Amino acid sequence: MSVLTVETVVAGYEPGLPIVRGVSFTLSAGEILVLLGPNGAGKSTLAKAVAGLVTISSGTVRLRGVSLAGMAAHDRIRHGVAFVPQTGNVFAGLTVADNLAIAVNILPRAERAGRIAAMLALFPDLAAARRARAGLLSGGQRQMLAIARALAVAPSVLTLDEPSAGLSPKLVGAVMQKLREIRDSGVAILLVEQNARAALAVADRAMILAEGRIAHEGHGASMLDDPAVAGLYLGRRV
Amino acid sequence: MNGQIVIDGMTSGAMIGLGAIGVTLTYGLLRFANFAHGEFATWGAYIALVLASLLGTLLGGADGTIGDLTFGWHLLVALAGSMVLTALLALALDSVLFRRLRRHGSGMVLVIASFGASLALRSLLEFGFTGQPQYYSREIAMTVAIAPGMRATLDQLVVLGVAVALMAGTHLMLTHTALGRAMRATSENPDLARLAGIDVADVVRTTWLLGGAMAAAAGVFLGVTVQLRPTMGFELLLPLFAAAILGGIGSVPGAMAGGMIIGIAEAAAVPIAGAQYRAAVAFVVLLVVLLIKPTGLFGARER
Amino acid sequence: MIGLASYLCFFVTLALIYGVATLGLNLQWGSAGLFNVGVAGFAAVGAYVSAWITATPVDTHWGGFALPIPLGWLAAMAASALAAFVVGAATLRLRADYLAITTFGAAISLELVALNADRLTGGPFGIAFIPRPFAALSDQPLAFSAANMLLVAAVAGVVFVALERLTRSPWGRVLRALREDEAAAASLGKSPAKFRLQAFVIGAALIGLAGAMQAQFFGFIAPDNYLPVFTFQIWVMLVLGGSGNNKGALLGAVVVWGVWTASGSLFNLLLAPEWQARGAALRVVAIGVVLASVLLWRPRGLIGERATVSRHVE
Numbered sequence: 001m002s003v004l005t006v007e008t009v010v011a012g013y014e015p016g017l018p019i020v021r022g023v024s025f026t027l028s029a030g031e032i033l034v035l036l037g038p039n040g041a042g043k044s045t046l047a048k049a050v051a052g053l054v055t056i057s058s059g060t061v062r063l064r065g066v067s068l069a070g071m072a073a074h075d076r077i078r079h080g081v082a083f084v085p086q087t088g089n090v091f092a093g094l095t096v097a098d099n100l101a102i103a104v105n106i107l108p109r110a111e112r113a114g115r116i117a118a119m120l121a122l123f124p125d126l127a128a129a130r131r132a133r134a135g136l137l138s139g140g141q142r143q144m145l146a147i148a149r150a151l152a153v154a155p156s157v158l159t160l161d162e163p164s165a166g167l168s169p170k171l172v173g174a175v176m177q178k179l180r181e182i183r184d185s186g187v188a189i190l191l192v193e194q195n196a197r198a199a200l201a202v203a204d205r206a207m208i209l210a211e212g213r214i215a216h217e218g219h220g221a222s223m224l225d226d227p228a229v230a231g232l233y234l235g236r237r238v
Numbered sequence: 239m240n241g242q243i244v245i246d247g248m249t250s251g252a253m254i255g256l257g258a259i260g261v262t263l264t265y266g267l268l269r270f271a272n273f274a275h276g277e278f279a280t281w282g283a284y285i286a287l288v289l290a291s292l293l294g295t296l297l298g299g300a301d302g303t304i305g306d307l308t309f310g311w312h313l314l315v316a317l318a319g320s321m322v323l324t325a326l327l328a329l330a331l332d333s334v335l336f337r338r339l340r341r342h343g344s345g346m347v348l349v350i351a352s353f354g355a356s357l358a359l360r361s362l363l364e365f366g367f368t369g370q371p372q373y374y375s376r377e378i379a380m381t382v383a384i385a386p387g388m389r390a391t392l393d394q395l396v397v398l399g400v401a402v403a404l405m406a407g408t409h410l411m412l413t414h415t416a417l418g419r420a421m422r423a424t425s426e427n428p429d430l431a432r433l434a435g436i437d438v439a440d441v442v443r444t445t446w447l448l449g450g451a452m453a454a455a456a457g458v459f460l461g462v463t464v465q466l467r468p469t470m471g472f473e474l475l476l477p478l479f480a481a482a483i484l485g486g487i488g489s490v491p492g493a494m495a496g497g498m499i500i501g502i503a504e505a506a507a508v509p510i511a512g513a514q515y516r517a518a519v520a521f522v523v524l525l526v527v528l529l530i531k532p533t534g535l536f537g538a539r540e541r
Numbered sequence: 542m543i544g545l546a547s548y549l550c551f552f553v554t555l556a557l558i559y560g561v562a563t564l565g566l567n568l569q570w571g572s573a574g575l576f577n578v579g580v581a582g583f584a585a586v587g588a589y590v591s592a593w594i595t596a597t598p599v600d601t602h603w604g605g606f607a608l609p610i611p612l613g614w615l616a617a618m619a620a621s622a623l624a625a626f627v628v629g630a631a632t633l634r635l636r637a638d639y640l641a642i643t644t645f646g647a648a649i650s651l652e653l654v655a656l657n658a659d660r661l662t663g664g665p666f667g668i669a670f671i672p673r674p675f676a677a678l679s680d681q682p683l684a685f686s687a688a689n690m691l692l693v694a695a696v697a698g699v700v701f702v703a704l705e706r707l708t709r710s711p712w713g714r715v716l717r718a719l720r721e722d723e724a725a726a727a728s729l730g731k732s733p734a735k736f737r738l739q740a741f742v743i744g745a746a747l748i749g750l751a752g753a754m755q756a757q758f759f760g761f762i763a764p765d766n767y768l769p770v771f772t773f774q775i776w777v778m779l780v781l782g783g784s785g786n787n788k789g790a791l792l793g794a795v796v797v798w799g800v801w802t803a804s805g806s807l808f809n810l811l812l813a814p815e816w817q818a819r820g821a822a823l824r825v826v827a828i829g830v831v832l833a834s835v836l837l838w839r840p841r842g843l844i845g846e847r848a849t850v851s852r853h854v855e
């Protein structure tokens with residue numbers, strides 16, 4: 001069943017200057033949908049529009065059939081729509097523990113400690129660094145904390161903007177492995193990536209965004225061999 | 239440096255620190271230097287003056303004094319009332335002026351607006367109370383010897399104690415409560431705060447309330463230890479900015495330490511440069527900080 | 542009739558003097574986005590320097606070189622420029638509002654010096670007997686004020702034309718580009734700090750010139766002339782007229798100075814003497830409300846540049 005439905009969404013930063021120009025797709029529970037595309041295609045803008053950070057000028061985003069129109073970002077997370085932005089995705093001046101405490105603060109009091117414990121169990125590296133300031137973590141730990149922060153509230157939709165950026169190939173593999181586990185627990189994942197090879201390896205489905213529109217759709221790893229796709233964009237970093 | 243300078247400097251430093259809390263928090267969160275913040279101290283002092291005299295009229299008879307202090311419990315009640323009302327004043331100024339400008343204008347337009355608001359608020363008090371100094375009490379302040387060569391009025395000691403307690407309370411609130419964490423998180427990264435479910439508008443309101451209340455306390459304490467004048471907060475403004483920048487923008491312990499340093503530097507400069515140049519001391523400290531370490535003592539970032 | 546005409550000349554003279562200061566501020570803020578809260582301080586530097594150079598010697602304070610007025614004005618511009626250079630060099634590389642705080646502190650410190658360094662500045666009584674231009678005509682009020690008005694109009698005209706050319710030159714375009722998007726402009730190889738410092742210094746020189754001209758026409762100066770409310774007036778003139786636009790700066794100066802003097806006379810006429818201090822306070826409140834309202838509802842002022850948008854928290 002589709003959890004997230006995006007219908008002909010148009011979004012941008014200034015009136016009359018749409019960046020995302022009529023995008024539609026659906027996302028189901030336990031599925032990874034990868035969003036690829038050249039720089040400036042509007043991938044991050046689309047992800048932010050889903051999260052509520054960018055205003056949608058037309059079209060709708062629905063969560064289990066219910067429109068999220070007019071819902072602020074801080075309410076969307078309460079409804080289970082989580083987002084890990086590409087940069088500035090942890091509170092660098094706060095400790096790892098405080099980052100997680102802020103995340104679970106929207107949950108009922110009784111559930112908070114349990115969710116933090118679950119996150120520390122899922123990301124053992126973080127457990128060791130609980131008292132460290134997030135700004136002092138390594139790139140990989142930081143990315144894990146960013147994911148843990150978003151996942152701590154047990155969202156039904158998790159959007160990630162280039163979680164592999166700046167990580168070594170080994171760490172990219174580790175992040176993708178985590179995303180697989182998260183998917184298998186039933187979360188619907190929208191994964192924005194530049195690293196097509198790594199992303200498509202875990203993708204159930206994939207789309208390519210070009211100039212704000214979906215230019216191609218396909219099924220995961222098979223897209224790597226599709227010459228049409230390579231022509232569209234994949235030249236880089238495949 | 240003699241002990242008298244330290245105790246005098248610490249008393250005024252505590253008031254500077256209290257005022258600087260609001261400056262540093264709004265600056266860190268909304269990224270603009272609020273030139274109207276000093277007026278919250280002035281308004282706080284005058285609101286307490288009105289409330290204390292209202293209490294006197296309502297209950298009949300003048301306020302007694304507590305022990306050898308120059309003021310009685312009327313002023314303490316008035317202090318609490320004034321902190322609440324000044325907090326609301328700060329909130330009101332934000333919602334009629336700053337919040338609207340944040341939506342459209344650039345950051346610097348907020349600074350101009352705050353400069354205008356500062357003059358308007360101050361002149362309004364001048365209109366209502368004239369420029370003549372006023373006092374909470376006509377009692378003579380008793381002094382006690384704390385150590386050889388070190389005397390302080392009882393008022394000074396109480397003010398110092400309460401101010402330090404208020405600052406420590408603010409710091410504990412910011413570091414140990416969910417609201418405090420949300421405030422620090424929002425000031426660091428408002429977009430991520432939204433994504434984490436924090437209602438940024440709520441945090442902004444809390445910040446104004448807190449800053450306004452602390453400034454009001456600073457104003458009342460200034461009124462107790464010195465006097466009330468419509469320009470009192472405006473004259474405090476430069477020390478407030480200097481303390482906030484010296485301590486590091488966004489840092490409450492920094493604002494406290496910065497306030498103490500400015501207060502003691504001012505007191506120490508008086509015997510050297512003369513009392514008339516006292517107000518320039520904060521400027522000199524500010525310049526030195528900006529030249530040597532613009533991020534301040536406790537500041538992590540310059541943004 | 543002659544009284545009215547010469548009063549009108551006097552009014553225009555002062556309005557245009559404020560206009561020159563507003564043009565200087567417009568270069569700093571309108572073109573370069575630099576926030577100067579120390580306008581009064583730079584005006585004071587110009588006023589005192591010109592007074593020292595042109596006034597006749599007295600033994601109560603320093604100065605009194607009795608040199609020609611144009612020399613005084615040039616020196617005033619140089620001194621204000623120097624003051625701006627020092628402040629700007631220290632703060633322009635930092636975030637924008639540190640400049641605001643520093644200029645604010647500089648103005649307050651200068652006011653303290655003016656008030657307390659008696660041997661230098663004459664202390665609270667200031668400096669008197671500053672020669673006026675066309676003093677030879679002073680027994681013919683109309684000719685005297687008309688000549689003065691023409692002189693100031695000529696200065697304001699020259700400043701206006703020079704600024705129009707300057708802001709339209711490649712230099713002016715770089716400044717605006719820096720104001721809009723520092724990173725992009727810097728990536729084109731333009732050093733933001735250098736351009737900003739130049740704009741700040743030139744603007745301050747004009748504010749110093751205005752201070753000197755004002756000193757010359759009043760014939761005396763005192764620290765009271767350079768309180769923060771002076772800074773505030775110049776800002777209201779610029780914001781109301783429309784920042785980013787030199788015509789707007791001049792228009793704002795004339796309109797605000799007109800309203801200010803008219804409301805002052807009205808209060809003097811209507812209010813009992815014991816209420817006049819309060820009336821003056823109310824006038825400042827009113828002008829503060831005007832400033833806030835313009836910022837809120839007409840951010841471009843009467844004839845401002847096209848507004849640019851950027852977003853902040855909330």
Ligand SMILES: Nc1ncnc2c1ncn2[C@@H]1O[C@H](COP(=O)(O)OP(=O)(O)OP(=O)(O)O)[C@@H](O)[C@H]1O
Nearest residue numbers: 013014019037038039040041042043044045046194
């Ligand atoms: N905050 C913003 N304000 C205005 N325009 C923006 C903003 N952020 C991005 N843009 C513009 O929107 C367009 C799309 O940007 P977006 O970040 O969505 O691209 P992207 O596909 O994520 O690219 P990348 O692969 O480089 O991350 C770009 O032209 C960019 O200049």
Ligand SMILES: [Mg+2]
Nearest residue numbers: 043044086161
């Ligand atoms: Mg992107």
